[in-house]
Amino acid sequence: MRRVELKRLVLGCAAFLLACGLSVPVGAQEPVDALKEQLREMQQEMGDLMKRIEGLERKKAETERVESVEQSVKSIQESPSILNPSIGLAIDTTFESRPDTDGEFNVRSVELGLSAEIDPYARAYTFITGSEGGIEVEEAAVQTTSLPVNVTAGRFFADFGRLPQFHQHELPFVNTPLSMTRMDMGESLGTGIQWRFLFPTPFYLALTGGVFNEIGHSHAHGATGHDHEGEDDHEGEDDHDHEGEDDHDHEGEDDHDHEGEDDHDHEGEDDHDHEGEDEVHADEGGSRSLKDLTYLGRLHAYFDLSETWNIEVGSSLALSPRTEMEEDSRRSLLGVDVTLRHRPLVPGFYEGFTVAGEWFVNSQDSHDHGTTTARGGYAYANWDVNPELPGKWSLGLLLDSAPDLHHPDDTTLSLSPYITWAPSEFNRLRLQYTHGWDDVGSAEHDGSQLYLQWITVIGSHTHGFRERR
Amino acid sequence: MTSSFTRWWLRAALTLSLVLLLAGPAAAQKIGVVTTIPDLADITRQIGKDRVSVRSLTLGVRDIHSVQVKPSMVSLLNRADVVVLMGLSLEHAFLPALLDVAANPRISRGGIGHIDTSSGVVPLGPPETLSRRGGDVHPAGNPHYNLDPVLGKLIARNIAEGLSKAHDEHRSFFMKNLQAYTAELDRRIAGWQKAARSLDGVQFVSYHDNWAYFAKRYGMRQFGTLELAAGIGPTPAHIVQLVERMKAARVPLVVYGTYPSRLPQRVAREVGAAVVPAPLYVGGRPGVDTYVKLIDYLVTHVSKAVAR
Ligand SMILES: [Zn+2]
Numbered sequence: 001m002r003r004v005e006l007k008r009l010v011l012g013c014a015a016f017l018l019a020c021g022l023s024v025p026v027g028a029q030e031p032v033d034a035l036k037e038q039l040r041e042m043q044q045e046m047g048d049l050m051k052r053i054e055g056l057e058r059k060k061a062e063t064e065r066v067e068s069v070e071q072s073v074k075s076i077q078e079s080p081s082i083l084n085p086s087i088g089l090a091i092d093t094t095f096e097s098r099p100d101t102d103g104e105f106n107v108r109s110v111e112l113g114l115s116a117e118i119d120p121y122a123r124a125y126t127f128i129t130g131s132e133g134g135i136e137v138e139e140a141a142v143q144t145t146s147l148p149v150n151v152t153a154g155r156f157f158a159d160f161g162r163l164p165q166f167h168q169h170e171l172p173f174v175n176t177p178l179s180m181t182r183m184d185m186g187e188s189l190g191t192g193i194q195w196r197f198l199f200p201t202p203f204y205l206a207l208t209g210g211v212f213n214e215i216g217h218s219h220a221h222g223a224t225g226h227d228h229e230g231e232d233d234h235e236g237e238d239d240h241d242h243e244g245e246d247d248h249d250h251e252g253e254d255d256h257d258h259e260g261e262d263d264h265d266h267e268g269e270d271d272h273d274h275e276g277e278d279e280v281h282a283d284e285g286g287s288r289s290l291k292d293l294t295y296l297g298r299l300h301a302y303f304d305l306s307e308t309w310n311i312e313v314g315s316s317l318a319l320s321p322r323t324e325m326e327e328d329s330r331r332s333l334l335g336v337d338v339t340l341r342h343r344p345l346v347p348g349f350y351e352g353f354t355v356a357g358e359w360f361v362n363s364q365d366s367h368d369h370g371t372t373t374a375r376g377g378y379a380y381a382n383w384d385v386n387p388e389l390p391g392k393w394s395l396g397l398l399l400d401s402a403p404d405l406h407h408p409d410d411t412t413l414s415l416s417p418y419i420t421w422a423p424s425e426f427n428r429l430r431l432q433y434t435h436g437w438d439d440v441g442s443a444e445h446d447g448s449q450l451y452l453q454w455i456t457v458i459g460s461h462t463h464g465f466r467e468r469r
Numbered sequence: 470m471t472s473s474f475t476r477w478w479l480r481a482a483l484t485l486s487l488v489l490l491l492a493g494p495a496a497a498q499k500i501g502v503v504t505t506i507p508d509l510a511d512i513t514r515q516i517g518k519d520r521v522s523v524r525s526l527t528l529g530v531r532d533i534h535s536v537q538v539k540p541s542m543v544s545l546l547n548r549a550d551v552v553v554l555m556g557l558s559l560e561h562a563f564l565p566a567l568l569d570v571a572a573n574p575r576i577s578r579g580g581i582g583h584i585d586t587s588s589g590v591v592p593l594g595p596p597e598t599l600s601r602r603g604g605d606v607h608p609a610g611n612p613h614y615n616l617d618p619v620l621g622k623l624i625a626r627n628i629a630e631g632l633s634k635a636h637d638e639h640r641s642f643f644m645k646n647l648q649a650y651t652a653e654l655d656r657r658i659a660g661w662q663k664a665a666r667s668l669d670g671v672q673f674v675s676y677h678d679n680w681a682y683f684a685k686r687y688g689m690r691q692f693g694t695l696e697l698a699a700g701i702g703p704t705p706a707h708i709v710q711l712v713e714r715m716k717a718a719r720v721p722l723v724v725y726g727t728y729p730s731r732l733p734q735r736v737a738r739e740v741g742a743a744v745v746p747a748p749l750y751v752g753g754r755p756g757v758d759t760y761v762k763l764i765d766y767l768v769t770h771v772s773k774a775v776a777r
Contacts, residue, residue: 120579123569146574198547198572199486204540207486299482302540307528310539317478332475343537345530347729363474386729390697390704424701465570468538 085116086460092169095452100444107132111167113460121146127167138167138189150196157188157466158215159196159208159298160316161335161358164188170467172354172382172394173418174432174451178402179376183333183360184216194296203303210296215318291321312339329366335359351384354469362405374408376401391423404440412438412445426457500636503549503576505560506533507751508615509586509624511760513553515650516629516643526563529752532727534606534677534700536563546571549582551635553628556587559612584631586624590614593681606700607678615750617682618661618764622654657761661768662687668768671775673722674715674742676733679749680724683767692720695732703732715740722775727753743774 090111097103108131115125126140141154157165164180165188176186192212199205300314316335323331339356357379364372382396398416403409418432430453438446499522504510510525517523526542527533546552546567554560568577576582592610614620629647633640669688673680676695684691693711695703715736723742725733726749737744747770748754751763 120574120577143569144572145569145577146572148572150570150572196570197486198543200548201544204544206540207482297479297482299485300540304539304541310541312540315478317475319475334474334478341537345528348731388729388732390702392702465538465540465543465566 085114088113088457088459090167090169090455090457093454094174097450098444099447099449109169111138111169115460117145118142148197150198151193152195153193155189155191156194158190158192158210158212158296158318159194159300160188160215160296160318160333161360162312162314162337162339162356163358164335165466167467169455172380172396172420172469173398173416174430174453175416175434177378177398177400178412178414178445179360179378179400180358182376182402182405183362183374186216188215190215190294190296192293203301205299205301208296208298208300212294212296213292214294214320214323215296294318294320308344309340309342311341313337323364329364331362331364333363334361347386349386351386353381353383355379355381364405372406372408374403374405376403376411391421393422394420396420402440407440410440412436412440412442414445428455429453430455500551500632500639501549502551502553502632503545504553505555505564506615508760508763509553509555509628511751511758512621512625512650513628513632515760516625516646517632517639518642518646520639520642521632526567527750529748529750529754529757530727532677533559533750534562536560538563538566542567543571546576547573549573549576551582551584551632552576553584553586553631555612555615556585556609557590557592557612557614558607558609561608562606582635584628584635586627586631587612587614588627589623590620593685594678611678611681613679613749614682615760616680616764616767617686618654618658619686620682621760621764622651622658625650625654653761657764661764665768665772667772667775671722672718672720673724674711674720674736675723676725676728679726687768692718695723695725695728695736708732708736712736712739715742722771724771743777745770745774747771 090109090113092108092111094106094108095103096106110130112128112130113125115123117123122142122144124140124142127138129136129138137155139154139156141152141156144151159165161180163171163177164186168176168187180186190210190212192210194208194210194212196206196208199207296316296318298314298316300312302310302312304310314335314337316337318333318335320331323329335358337356337358339354341352341354343352344350357377359377360375362374366372378398378400380396380398382394384392384394387393396418398414398418400412400414400416402412402414404411414434414436416432416434418430420428420430422428430451432451432453434449434451436445436447436449500517500520502510502513502517502521502523504513504523504525506527507525507529510523513521513523524545526545527536542563552564552568554564565578571577574580592612592614594607595610615624625647629643633643636643665687670690671688672690672692673684674692674695678691678694678699680689680691683689692715695708695711697704697707716739720740721742723733723737723740723744724747725744726747730746733744733746736742746754747767748757748763751757751760753763754766757763757766
C-alpha cells in the first residue's frame with residue numbers, strides 16, 4: 001500500500017518538474033540546457049528509484065508467499081485433524097501372579113482411539129477396545145463444544161464419580177478397585193445422553209444430568225436392550241420426572257413382565273409425563289419404558305486452596321427405577337468422591353502428592369427381599385518423586401473395601417502398594433503388590449497377588465479433561 | 470430409605486443450582502482476558518491497560534510442559550472474552566482439552582477471541598522427523614519464542630490486533646498503547662543489545678531447549694541440553710557424556726529455569742561452569758513481574774555470569 005503511494009509521489013514530482021521545464025521561456029537557452037540536464041539526471045534517478053521500488057514489491061510479495069506457506073504448514077502441523085482424525089493406540093499388558101494362577105501374561109486391552117472436530121460446534125470420538133474377550137466399541141460419542149451446556153450423546157463414560165470415568169489403563173494403579181467393579185461402576189460406561197452445565201460461579205461448579213440405558217460395565221456384556229436406537233429421544237426429560245417417581249415408590253407394583261410393556265396401566269402411577277413417552281416406545285415394539293432407564297445426576301466442585309493445594313469434591317447419583325438384574329427391583333447408587341492434591345512450587349525430590357477416595361452406597365429395593373444397602377469404596381495416596389533417575393516416578397498405596405451387593409456384611413478388603421515408572425509420557429511400567437482379605441468367597445482376591453503392568457501409547461494422546469490426574 | 474435419600478439429593482442439587490443461577494455475578498465491565506503464560510498476561514496489560522482484566526492459567530515458576538489441568542481453568546475460560554496463547558503447540562497438552570469443555574465458542578480455535586501470538590514467528594528447530602524419538606513437546610518447532618524481546622514486539626502487535634478485532638470500539642486505544650509499548654521495547658532492546666555484547670559466541674547448556682530464541686538474538690551457541698530430548702528427562706549416560714564434551718569444549722555456562730536445581734548445579738560444578746537459575750517466564754523469580762524485567766534479568770544475570 002505504502003509503496004503505491006510512494007510511486008504516485010515520484011510520478012507526481014516528475015510531472016511537476018516536467019511542467020516546470022516546459023514553462024521555461026524560450027529565450028533563455030542556457031538555463032534551459034542546464035534544466036534539461038537536471039531533468040535527465042532526475043529521470044535517471046527516478047528510473048533507478050522505480051526499479052528499486054519494483055524490486056522491493058517483488059520481494060514483499062515473495063515474503064508474503066513464504067509467510068502464507070509457513071502459515072499453512074503450521075496449521076497443518078497443529079491440527080492434523082482437518083485432514084484426518086487424530087489416532088492413538090494404547091496397549092496394556094500385564095504379568096499377574098494370583099492365588100488362582102501362578103503367573104500369566106495378559107494383553108488386557110488394545111485400545112484404538114479416534115477423535116476429530118466435526119465442525120465448529122461439535123467433536124466426535126471413539127475408542128475401540130480389543131481384549132481377550134473380543135472386540136468392543138467402548139466409546140463412540142458426539143460432544144458439543146460451543147453450546148453453553150456440554151451435551152454428550154452416544155456410548156461413553158457417564159459423569160459418575162471420578163475414577164469410574166477413567167479408561168482402565170489411565171488408572172493410577174493396576175486394577176480397577178473391586179469396590180467399583182462390584183458396584184457395577186467398574187467403568188461408568190453407558191449409552192445415552194448427558195448434559196453438563198457450568199455455573200457462573202467464581203469457583204468451578206458443574207451440574208450434570210443424564211439418561212442412559214444403564215450405567216456400568218457389567219451390563220455391557222449382559223442382557224438385552226443394548227442395540228435399541230432412539231433412546232436419545234429422552235433428552236427433553238428432566239430430573240423432575242424421576243423425582244415424581246420417587247414419590248410413588250413401588251406402590252401397587254405387582255407386574256411379572258418387564259420387557260417392552262407399558263406398565264403404567266397396572267402400576268398405579270399417575271405420572272403424566274410418562275404416559276405419552278411410554279406410548280411412543282410401545283409403538284416401537286420391544287423397547288423399554290422410561291422406568292427401565294437409568295438417570296444420572298452429578299454435582300462437582302473444585303477449589304484452589306492455594307497455589308499449591310487444591311481440592312475437588314463430587315457427589316453422583318444413578319437411579320434405575322427398575323433394573324434388569326432382578327425382577328421388580330429398584331436401584332440407586334450414590335457416590336461421593338474427594339481428591340486433594342499438592343504440588344510444590346519448587347520441586348525437589350518431592351514433586352507432588354494426591355490423596356483421593358470414593359465412597360459408594362448401593363441400595364436395591366426389591367419386592368421379595370426388601371431393601372439391601374451395600375457400602376464400599378476405596379482410597380489411595382500417590383507421591384510423585386524425583387530420585388534423579390530417568391523418567392518420572394511415583395509411589396502409591398491403595399486401600400479398597402468391596403462389599404457383596406447381596407450380602408453387604410461380607411466384604412473383600414485389600415491393600416496394594418505400587419510403584420510407577422514412566423520413562424516418558426507414553427510409556428509406563430508399574431509394579432503392584434496386593435494383599436486381599438476375602439469373606440465373599442472369591443478366591444482370586446484372597447491372599448497375595450503380584451502384578452507387573454506395561455502401558456504404551458502411540459499416536460495421539462492428550463489427557464482429556466475427564467482423565468486428569 | 471433409598472427414596473428419601475434420593476429425594477434429598479435431588480432437592481439439594483436443584484436448590485443449589487437455582488440459588489447459584491439467580492445469584493450469578495453481575496456482568497463485568499472490563500474485557501476478560503485469559504492467557505496461557507504470565508508473559509502474555511503482562512503484555513496484554515500493557516496494551517489493554519485498565520480496559521482489560523487479565524488472568525494467566527499458569528505461574529511463571531511452573532514448567533509449561535507439565536501443566537496440571539485444573540477445573541478452575543475451565544471456569545476462567547468459560548467466562549473469558551479473549552484467550553491469548555503462544556501457539557506452536559506449546560499449550561497442546563492442556564489447552565485444547567480445556568477449550569473443549571469450557572463451552573465458550575468465542576475463544577475456541579477460529580473464534581474471534583482466540584489470539585495466537587505466534588502469527589509471523591518463524592519457528593526455530595522444526596522437527597526433522599515426525600517421530601517421538603526426539604521427544605514429544607516441540608512438534609511444531611521450538612515454541613519458546615517469548616525470550617526474544619524482538620519477538621516480544623511481535624507478540625504485542627499480535628495481541629493489540631487480536632484485541633482490536635474482538636473489540637473494535639477500543640481499537641485506537643489499543644493501537645496507541647501498542648505504539649508506546651513498542652517504543653519502550655525498542656529503547657530497551659537497544660540497551661540490551663549493548664549489555665549482551667559479551668554473550669556473543671558464548672556456548673551454554675540449558676536444562677530444556679527454552680533458550681533458542683534468546684541465544685539467536687544475542688549470538689549465543691547452545692551446546693546441549695541436560696534432558697535427553699525435548700520432554701524426555703536426563704539419563705545418567707547422557708549426563709556423563711555431556712559433561713565430558715562440555716569439559717573438552719570448555720563450555721562456560723549452565724542455565725536452568727523452572728527445573729530442579731540439583732542436576733544443573735552438579736554439572737556446572739563438575740565442568741567448572743557458571744550456573745544461572747534464570748527465570749523462563751514473568752514471575753519466574755521474585756521481582757520479575759513484567760516482561761521487560763524478565764528480559765532485563767536474563768541479559769543482566771547471564772552477562773554477569775559469563776563475565777565472571
Ligand atoms: Zn519446551
